[in-house]
Amino acid sequence: MKAVLFDLDGTLIDTAADFIRILQNMCREKGCEVVDAALIRTQVSEGARAMVKLVYPELEVDDPVFLAHRQRFLDIYGADIAVDTDLFAGMYPLLEDLEQHQIPWGIVTNKPRWLSEALLKALNLTERCAVLVCPEDVKHTKPDPEPMYLAAKHLKIDAKQIIYVGDHPRDIDAGRNAQMYTILAAYGYLPLQHKDDLNAWHADDIVHNVTELHHAINTLVGIERDAKI
Known part of the structure; x- marks a missing residue:
């Protein structure tokens, strides 16, 4: 990956x-x-x-x-977009790990661009994020694979070599439809009607916290760790 x-x-x-x-x-x-x-x-x-x-x-x-x-x-x-908002605990080290090993990371979201850009700016992530795909950029949003393919095109990387992480069935469906490796973020905002049977989402992997996510991504992209995350 x-x-x-x-x-x-x-x-x-x-x-x-x-x-x-x-x-x-x-x-x-x-x-x-x-x-x-x-x-x-x-x-x-x-x-x-x-x-x-x-x-x-x-x-x-x-x-x-x-x-x-x-x-x-x-x-x-x-x-006031980031009064009490921040990355999930443990996410900063994960992103730093990816950046240090020159593994690009980006975002594919159904959040409007004006809000997404404002949020990234508030958290000083704008320059670090390699690609941002929002609903305004495509004709068909998630679960359609169009935004996934657009992100892959910007990154100049085959979609099959990209990991997609999400907390909603449409995220997993969009990733699977684009033949990406999908990870279900079970620590996220799981919708009520889908939270009781996570296996039914058919993600390639399920993680329950960011530490598990960090380990999973490191393994998939080939980052070796000498110390505990």
Whole structure:
């Protein structure tokens, strides 16, 4: 394997705390019961619509009022995108290992580009990330393999020689559809309807924390370790 691609939210970066803060504040403003943080985490990978729906379950997602709340949610998030957000614990050493061995890493996400770029900038990852593929870059998003092939093209590496790490079935499906080696990040924001049978995702590997991920990637890219990770 010659490169590693990550999904963004729930795989590379732990963004949930900021979403939880914003959504719970929206609940308080509305005067309704505050949505449980654990439930919000399960909806992060489903996108802004699913998260805002937790606060406004009575509204249809195409209702102009709902769309206004969704846009306000995105605006608040975009204005303060990394208050409580950071890479998952142990991810910095993993990225440093890849960089030291000249193994490029990048991101394929369904997160809008303006938010993805702002997040990478806030965490000083912009220059380190070899490729960023967002929904605006393709006609078909994950689970379609188009974004995976586009990332491979930018990296100038055969998709079969790339590892893709994600925390949602569409991530694994997209990687498999592109014949990449897929790793399920079981430490991420697993959707409720899919979290009880991880084997059904048909990933090539399952890891339960970043330490396991680091070991798995090192083995696949041929990095030997003299010391413990």
